[in-house]
Amino acid sequence: MSTSTRPPESAAPSLLAGSVEQPTFGEAVSNYVRKVRGGDMGSLPAILALVVLALAFYALRPEKFFSALNIANLFQQGATVTVIAMGLVFVLLIGEIDLSAGVTSGVCGATLAIALTKWDWPWYGAVAAALVVGVVIGTLLGTLVARVGIPSFVTTLAAFLAFQGVVLLMIGTGGNISITDNVIIAIENKNLPPWLGWALGAVAVLAYAGASLYGWSQRRARGLLSAPLGVIIAKIAAVAIAVLGLVAVLNQERSVNPVRSIMGVPIVIPLIAVLALILGFILTRTAFGRHIYAVGGNAEATRRAGINVPAVRTVCFMICSTMAAFAGIIAVSRATSVDPNAGGSNVLLYAVGAAVIGGTSLFGGKGRIIDALIGGAVIAVIDNGMGLLGYSSGVKYVVTGGVLVAAAAVDAISRRRARATGRL
Amino acid sequence: MTQAAYAAPNQAPPPILEVRGGRKNFGAVHALRGVDLVARAGEVTALVGDNGAGKSTMIKCIAGIYGFDAGEVLFQGEPVNITDPAEANAMGIEVVYQDLALCDNLDIVHNMFLGRELKKGIQLDEQAMEARAAEVLASLSVRTVRSIRQHVASLSGGQRQTVAIARAVLWNSKLVILDEPTAALGVAQTEQVLQLVRRLADAGLAVVLVSHNMNDVFEVADAINVLYLGQTAAQVRTKDSSRSEVIELITSGSANGNAAAPALSKTTPTANGSNPA
Numbered sequence: 001m002s003t004s005t006r007p008p009e010s011a012a013p014s015l016l017a018g019s020v021e022q023p024t025f026g027e028a029v030s031n032y033v034r035k036v037r038g039g040d041m042g043s044l045p046a047i048l049a050l051v052v053l054a055l056a057f058y059a060l061r062p063e064k065f066f067s068a069l070n071i072a073n074l075f076q077q078g079a080t081v082t083v084i085a086m087g088l089v090f091v092l093l094i095g096e097i098d099l100s101a102g103v104t105s106g107v108c109g110a111t112l113a114i115a116l117t118k119w120d121w122p123w124y125g126a127v128a129a130a131l132v133v134g135v136v137i138g139t140l141l142g143t144l145v146a147r148v149g150i151p152s153f154v155t156t157l158a159a160f161l162a163f164q165g166v167v168l169l170m171i172g173t174g175g176n177i178s179i180t181d182n183v184i185i186a187i188e189n190k191n192l193p194p195w196l197g198w199a200l201g202a203v204a205v206l207a208y209a210g211a212s213l214y215g216w217s218q219r220r221a222r223g224l225l226s227a228p229l230g231v232i233i234a235k236i237a238a239v240a241i242a243v244l245g246l247v248a249v250l251n252q253e254r255s256v257n258p259v260r261s262i263m264g265v266p267i268v269i270p271l272i273a274v275l276a277l278i279l280g281f282i283l284t285r286t287a288f289g290r291h292i293y294a295v296g297g298n299a300e301a302t303r304r305a306g307i308n309v310p311a312v313r314t315v316c317f318m319i320c321s322t323m324a325a326f327a328g329i330i331a332v333s334r335a336t337s338v339d340p341n342a343g344g345s346n347v348l349l350y351a352v353g354a355a356v357i358g359g360t361s362l363f364g365g366k367g368r369i370i371d372a373l374i375g376g377a378v379i380a381v382i383d384n385g386m387g388l389l390g391y392s393s394g395v396k397y398v399v400t401g402g403v404l405v406a407a408a409a410v411d412a413i414s415r416r417r418a419r420a421t422g423r424l
Numbered sequence: 425m426t427q428a429a430y431a432a433p434n435q436a437p438p439p440i441l442e443v444r445g446g447r448k449n450f451g452a453v454h455a456l457r458g459v460d461l462v463a464r465a466g467e468v469t470a471l472v473g474d475n476g477a478g479k480s481t482m483i484k485c486i487a488g489i490y491g492f493d494a495g496e497v498l499f500q501g502e503p504v505n506i507t508d509p510a511e512a513n514a515m516g517i518e519v520v521y522q523d524l525a526l527c528d529n530l531d532i533v534h535n536m537f538l539g540r541e542l543k544k545g546i547q548l549d550e551q552a553m554e555a556r557a558a559e560v561l562a563s564l565s566v567r568t569v570r571s572i573r574q575h576v577a578s579l580s581g582g583q584r585q586t587v588a589i590a591r592a593v594l595w596n597s598k599l600v601i602l603d604e605p606t607a608a609l610g611v612a613q614t615e616q617v618l619q620l621v622r623r624l625a626d627a628g629l630a631v632v633l634v635s636h637n638m639n640d641v642f643e644v645a646d647a648i649n650v651l652y653l654g655q656t657a658a659q660v661r662t663k664d665s666s667r668s669e670v671i672e673l674i675t676s677g678s679a680n681g682n683a684a685a686p687a688l689s690k691t692t693p694t695a696n697g698s699n700p701a
Contacts, residue, residue: 224554225571285548287541290530294538297527304525305539306510365529418577 025230043359045410046374049403050381057385064388068254071246072266076188078380079268080105080331081347085354085372086279087323090316092355093283093296095364096145096152098317100137100159101324101351106343107163108134109328110170113177113338116184123183127329134325135318137163142314160348168340178337187271188334191264194251200270201247209236268330272373275326279319280369292316296365346397353400354379357407363415378403438501439464440599440630441486441517446495448478448485455481456492457654462647463599463630468621469659470641471634473651474674479634482651483601486632487519488512500598516598522607524588528577533557535576536591560590564620582613589620593629600624601632606640618644638667652677 023031036044057065064070084101091098098104108130115126141159145152171177179185192200212232219226247265255262283289291312294302303309324343331347332338356362357378358371382403386396441463448456456478463469473479485492488506497504499515506512512519526535533550536557542549557572564586576584585605592600602621606614622644625631635641641648642662649659650673657673672678 218551222551222555224551224558225573286546287543287548290534290538290541290548293529294527294534297529298525301525301527302538304509304521306513307539365527 023225023228025228028228028231043368043371043374045407046358046371046378049357050374050378053378053381053385057381057388061385061388065385068249068252069256069262070384070388071249072191072254072262074377074380074384075266075269076334077384078376079188079272080327080334081350081354081379082272082372082376083275083327083330084324084347084351085358085376086276086369087320087327088351088355089360089367089369089372090279090283090292091152091320092360092362093292093364093367094313094316095296095299096313096316097156097352097362098141098152098320099156099348100141100163101156101320102343102348103160103163103167104134104137104321104324104343105328105331105347106167106338106341107137107170107328108325109332109342110167110177110338112184112329112332113179114170116179116181117177123181126181126184130329131322131325134322134328137324138318138321139314141321142317145317146310146313164344167338167342167344171338171340171342173340176337176339179332180336184329184333185336186267186333187330188266188268189336191250191262191266192270194264197247197251197265200265201243204273205236205240205243208239212236268333271330275323276369276373279323282319283369288312288315293365346400349404350379350383350400351376353404353407356411357403359411361411361415362408363411375407437465438498440500441632442496442498442501443482443486443492444496444498446482446485446492446497448481448490448493455654456485458495458656459651459654460656460659461486461632461649462659463632464647465598465630466625466628467646468625468631468633468644469647469649470645470662471632471649471651472636472638472641472670472674476653477651477674478654479651480603481654483519483603483632483634486512486601487517513595516596517601518592518595518597518599519601520585520588520592520603520605522603522605524584526576526584526588529575531575532561532572532579532587535587536560536594538591540595556594557590560594561586564590564593564623580613581609582616585609585613585617586620589617589624593624597629599630599632601634603634604636605633606635606637614640638670641670642667650674 036042054065084105088098088101091101111133112126112130115121115129116123119126121129137159141152141155144150144155191197212235216226216229216232250265250269251263253261253263281289283292291302291307294305294307295309295312299309302312328343331342354375355367355372356375358368358373358375360367360371360375379400382400383396386399391399439462441461443459443461446456446459446461447454459478459482461469461471461482471479471482481490484490486497486506488509488511491505491507497506499517504515506515506517527538530538533554537553542552542556544552554572561572576587579587589600589602589605605617605621609617618640621631621633625644625646633641633645645662647659647661648665648670650657650670652673655677657677660670660673
């Protein structure tokens with residue numbers, strides 16, 4: 001690493017290393033406020049929307065909305081859309097779109113169901129088959145976009161049509177494949193035993209606290225700029241309250257039928273958490289993740305830096321379609337069957353909406369996995385809350401469409417504002 | 425030891441880069457028709473010439489984006505054939521293009537290490553990269569940057585140029601080619617970047633500075649290489665040269681006037697300077 005041509009160290013006193021003025025708690029807070037006012041809002045609008053919506057639905061249906069049963073329901077309803085949205089973040093980050101992610105989940109779900117029922121494969125074989133189909137679809141889409149050069153809008157719109165046909169051909173018109181495999185059904189319909197929920201929650205909080213504090217101490221030791229300890233501890237406390245509070249709620253008895261007990265964290269929650277951790281790690285901690293942001297920011301500069309841009313793009317589409325495959329598996333588990341409409345209608349638009357509402361930019365280069373989780377929660381709350389209020393599907397679509405436009409408007413406006421204040 | 429001392433005067437170190445008779449054709453267009461360049465360590469060599477003289481083509485050939493069709497390239501005295509930008513980077517040739525090639529949505533550290541990230545296992549080693557970036561910026565006496573974790577979008581033109589140049593010297597580079605680094609800058613920022621260019625050379629790098637601006641060239645360059653219609657008109661020492669001589673080289677391709685009009689170009693050097701560009 002050392003360079004022979006480097007100017008001598010004594011040429012200038014070190015600018016940053018070792019001599020950093022570490023910000024205080026108050027400065028950190030005011031820096032954050034300045035960042036938000038400068039247009040870099042992150043997930044803040046989505047979190048505010050989530051709070052407002054939750055309070056509104058609570059006010060209208062106090063006995064129902066915050067019940068343990070409904071909260072567990074929220075997660076199980078929102079799981080499919082959220083998982084697709086996590087994959088879409090990768091495609092949106094490089095400034096592309098995958099309109100076929102919803103029906104891809106349908107194709108993968110149909111593959112799972114056919115493997116389970118017609119071929120009598122064990123559940124793990126069927127899951128692997130569904131994931132392989134997802135990877136193959138992603139490779140195909142990515143190659144068409146990145147190497148052939150067809151705009152992703154057209155490629156994936158064509159795929160959207162074609163895959164609807166594929167699902168029809170696989171299942172047959174008017175057909176419906178029911179599954180009976182207990183493992184697959186458990187994903188969306190069974191819960192962790194309460195003790196395991198507590199244990200996993202505690203492990204998650206401890207791991208988060210350990211990782212944050214370790215990173216913080218390392219940065220301090222090397223004299224690098226780091227957040228004040230107070231901010232780190234406040235974040236750990238917030239995570240602990242959220243995680244353990246959720247476990248506490250979900251571990252309550254929520255059965256409406258006194259004969260059969262339902263309690264514990266739905267299995268799909270840790271599944272989503274693991275997927276989110278893996279994807280988040282790829283995006284923020286690996287060179288490949290960094291290259292994804294770089295392609296979204298300035299593809300030409302990335303190419304000149306010696307990065308294989310078509311390969312990065314292709315892999316982003318592969319990740320997106322693979323996440324769609326996971327979503328397809330979750331959807332099959334929830335419905336315990338596949339019908340020809342799997343992954344169609346509103347699934348994709350809800351997923352795009354989730355990513356964008358959470359703060360991922362449609363213009364590329366900006367977005368996080370947490371965006372998909374928060375945005376997915378907003379979508380799920382709208383869908384669930386309006387259902388509780390007895391609104392028809394028509395009204396739900398109109399409201400969700402309105403929220404999506406509002407989120408895209410926030411994205412466009414904050415981007416303009418970020419340009420003006422030099423933040424992007 | 426005595427022998428070495430005797431040998432020394434005749435054995436000045438070879439220039440970092442030497443191009444002899446470089447040619448490049450694009451189909452029927454002869455973009456470069458015999459270019460020569462010598463870039464020595466510790467010196468700023470300015471590459472000047474009118475629009476279309478072949479400056480950009482030449483640096484792209486050196487950087488391996490095109491590769492010369494004919495001619496000789498010597499790197500530290502050794503003949504080389506650079507056909508690929510990665511090859512040029514590996515040898516220690518870095519180019520800072522006019523558009524800087526920075527990603528606005530990444531911070532300074534990420535931009536400096538883009539494509540060559542330091543890793544700990546499969547993870548990025550953020551701390552090592554940050555410390556190293558800070559060290560390089562400090563060694564270039566860059567003080568105008570508030571935090572090296574701020575996004576490049578929030579930097580001024582001069583600061584962006586500085587980041588691009590710092591990225592070029594982060595590696596074990598021997599030759600840094602700067603394409604019009606001051607073209608888009610104001611007066612104060614131009615001054616800062618020129619000082620930075622000077623410091624690079626003083627630190628032992630060979631610097632090639634492509635520029636249109638005679639003030640910049642005469643302020644920092646040790647040698648001036650003039651291209652005229654795809655050919656090297658001359659490479660002169662700055663201290664042995666004058667502004668009017670260089671301008672004449674740029675516009676007519678010869679300093680003392682050619683056989684056609686020696687008297688005219690000598691007596692009215694500005695007459696050529698006012699020719700349509």
